[in-house]
Amino acid sequence: MTTRGFVGRSRGVDQDRLPPGQYLERGFPVLSYEATPSVDRADWQFSIDTAEGSTSWTWDQMLGLPQTTVTVDIHCVTKWTKFDTTWEGVTIDDFLDAAGVELSSPYLLATCYTGYTTNLPSEDVLDGRAMVAHTFEGEPLDPEHGGPARLLVPHLYFWKSAKWVRGLQTMDENSPGFWEGYGYHIRGDPWLEQRYAGD
Amino acid sequence: MPATDTDARAPGAIGGVGGWQKVTIDSITEETYRAKTFRVSLSDWNGFRPGQHVDVRLTAPDGYQAQRSYSIASPPEVESALDLTVELVEDGEVSSWFHEVAQPGDVFELRGPIGGPFTWTVDDGGPLLLVAGGSGVVPLMSMLRHRQAQNATSSAHLLYSSRTLDDVIYRDELEAYSSDPSGPRVSHTLTRKHPPGWTGFTRRIDREMIDELLDEMGKPPAVFICGPTAFVESVAAGLVTAGVDAERIRAERFGPSG
Numbered sequence: 001m002t003t004r005g006f007v008g009r010s011r012g013v014d015q016d017r018l019p020p021g022q023y024l025e026r027g028f029p030v031l032s033y034e035a036t037p038s039v040d041r042a043d044w045q046f047s048i049d050t051a052e053g054s055t056s057w058t059w060d061q062m063l064g065l066p067q068t069t070v071t072v073d074i075h076c077v078t079k080w081t082k083f084d085t086t087w088e089g090v091t092i093d094d095f096l097d098a099a100g101v102e103l104s105s106p107y108l109l110a111t112c113y114t115g116y117t118t119n120l121p122s123e124d125v126l127d128g129r130a131m132v133a134h135t136f137e138g139e140p141l142d143p144e145h146g147g148p149a150r151l152l153v154p155h156l157y158f159w160k161s162a163k164w165v166r167g168l169q170t171m172d173e174n175s176p177g178f179w180e181g182y183g184y185h186i187r188g189d190p191w192l193e194q195r196y197a198g199d
Numbered sequence: 200m201p202a203t204d205t206d207a208r209a210p211g212a213i214g215g216v217g218g219w220q221k222v223t224i225d226s227i228t229e230e231t232y233r234a235k236t237f238r239v240s241l242s243d244w245n246g247f248r249p250g251q252h253v254d255v256r257l258t259a260p261d262g263y264q265a266q267r268s269y270s271i272a273s274p275p276e277v278e279s280a281l282d283l284t285v286e287l288v289e290d291g292e293v294s295s296w297f298h299e300v301a302q303p304g305d306v307f308e309l310r311g312p313i314g315g316p317f318t319w320t321v322d323d324g325g326p327l328l329l330v331a332g333g334s335g336v337v338p339l340m341s342m343l344r345h346r347q348a349q350n351a352t353s354s355a356h357l358l359y360s361s362r363t364l365d366d367v368i369y370r371d372e373l374e375a376y377s378s379d380p381s382g383p384r385v386s387h388t389l390t391r392k393h394p395p396g397w398t399g400f401t402r403r404i405d406r407e408m409i410d411e412l413l414d415e416m417g418k419p420p421a422v423f424i425c426g427p428t429a430f431v432e433s434v435a436a437g438l439v440t441a442g443v444d445a446e447r448i449r450a451e452r453f454g455p456s457g
Contacts, residue, residue: 002260004305006258006259006265006296007263020264021266033316033449036435036436078268079268114445115446179315182315195254196310198216
């Protein structure tokens with residue numbers, strides 16, 4: 001359906017790099033429903049809970065693991081895409097290697113210091129596809145963007161990259177997290193435009 | 200209303216957002232020099248919760264599509280129609296279509312309603328504290344209009360920050376609340392310029408303003424804040440410092456979105 005008189009203005013950007021329905025944003029909008037929490041690095045912990053048990057890392061222990069830097073495009077379900085964002089952190093693979101555990105369950109729930117949750121298939125966080133990021137563009141991650149550390153799963157819509165992340169718990173079933181419970185898509189692949197349930 | 204995540208989810212849960220539907224513009228109201236309200240009629244109507252938004256999609260002749268989200272300004276009591284208040288954003292491809300091209304009778308695509316935690320109905324009770332920065336007033340207006348339509352008497356207060364008096368959206372309607380004994384209290388602050396004789400606030404929202412409001416409300420309110428990111432961050436932090444439980448605060452932030 002053509003909209004009368006609409007031509008669109010975003011023609012200058014590389015359309016092949018924009019998932020369907022997205023537009024290029026040069027700022028870094030903040031989208032979260034809650035007040036930004038203050039999480040002290042001294043009290044920070046990240047844990048991975050599996051059926052076999054739980055492993056936790058303090059801030060310093062996390063910094064002692066192999067550090068990885070990635071430059072990726074990020075896509076928010078509210079339509080903005082930001083190109084070439086650089087993050088440093090620890091991949092989920094490296095946490096698992098350090099703990100000597102494998103993700104035997106097919107799904108995960110990411111939990112956060114605010115009570116926020118989001119669900120993910122385990123395979124979406126493996127093979128270098130996800131990290132706990134503590135540095136953005138060479139600077140400590142701002143609290144409003146999820147600092148001290150957030151999950152980064154850039155190949156899925158950005159609500160999956162849980163801010164203020166506190167841990168990952170394995171799940172046998174794909175139980176919806178916070179936004180997924182409000183009708184957002186259970187997986188959220190931006191290239192398939194999986195914004196809402198049923199897409 | 201204990202605003203924990205679990206409690207917030209139940210009433211706001213939506214079975215599905217549904218697909219795109221074509222909607223027709225019935226009327227256009229100029230709210231300010233850069234905000235217009237578009238009343239659209241919907242054939243597929245399942246109601247909504249005040250505070251929710253919709254996705255809008257425009258399509259160019261060559262198939263290029265642009266999508267944006269807009270908050271609903273009308274209350275659910277206005278059935279089979281929605282008011283969308285659109286602020287003109289510099290270089291915004293969708294907002295400029297609304298402002299410079301759209302006429303009554305024009306058709307575009309809409310999807311929704313969408314959104315869960317940032318919603319309120321009279322069943323959630325009061326007191327209610329709404330804090331708006333600029334066009335962040337739009338989803339809060341849906342809550343106030345719903346409250347009026349339901350003749351709710353629990354206390355409600357809107358603190359609304361604008362640059363100048365000319366930037367105040369829904370000014371007459373907000374003014375009229377002052378003559379309604381059970382209407383919400385409305386406080387304005389004008390941060391850039393104010394007319395002679397102005398009796399409202401003239402500064403950015405600060406801790407003193409927040410303390411004054413909280414004292415007046417007595418009981419801890421449910422709080423909804425909507426506005427630009429920096430505004431929301433500063434107001435939410437001020438409320439938490441003033442002793443409001445972070446779990447009672449719901450925020451919606453927006454950046455430039457065209």
